[in-house]
Amino acid sequence: MNASQQHMLDAYRAARRGESAPVLPGAGDVQAVREIRRWLRFQAVVTAPADRPLARFRRAVRRALTRRPVRPVHLRRTARPDRAEPLPHPPLGPSSASVSTPTMTGHARLCDPCG
Structure with missing residues (x-):
């Protein structure tokens, strides 16, 4: 029973x-x-x-959107150099000097970094 039907029933009872x-x-x-x-x-x-x-909600959203991602410790710079020097980069892939690991299979396959 909806509100209109209930009202009609109550009005009928009140009239009686x-x-x-x-x-x-x-x-x-x-x-x-x-x-x-x-x-x-x-x-x-x-x-x-x-x-x-x-x-409070707006402040939390703004803080979450403007927060810079935290860089790993080994990538952080402690001081700015006076002259522009390139940052040291890790090797991009296995070189001829790299030691083979158990995850490497075959001569042409690369090592799976995820294991």
């Missing part, structure tokens, strides 16, 4: 008993929404800006 009809469903919705808006505006004025939930 000689009572006043019940309030229509949804009659107080607009007033309730206005009161909620008023309360939220009041809370926005009374609450400090840093303590507002939406402000």
Whole structure:
């Protein structure tokens, strides 16, 4: 049974008993929404800006989006050199001087770095 059907049943019962009809469903919705808006505006004025939930959420999102990824320790530079020097790079693949490992199979295959 929906709200309209319940209201019709209650109105019929009230008419049979000689009572006043019940309030229509949804009659107080607009007033309730206005009161909620008023309360939220009041809370926005009374609450400090840093303590507002939406402000905390926005701050957390901004912090997560602007945070720089942490570089591994071996890639961090401790001081800036005065002259531009290339950073040392690890070898890109196995060279002729590399020692073969058990994960290498065959002559032309490369070592699987993931194991």
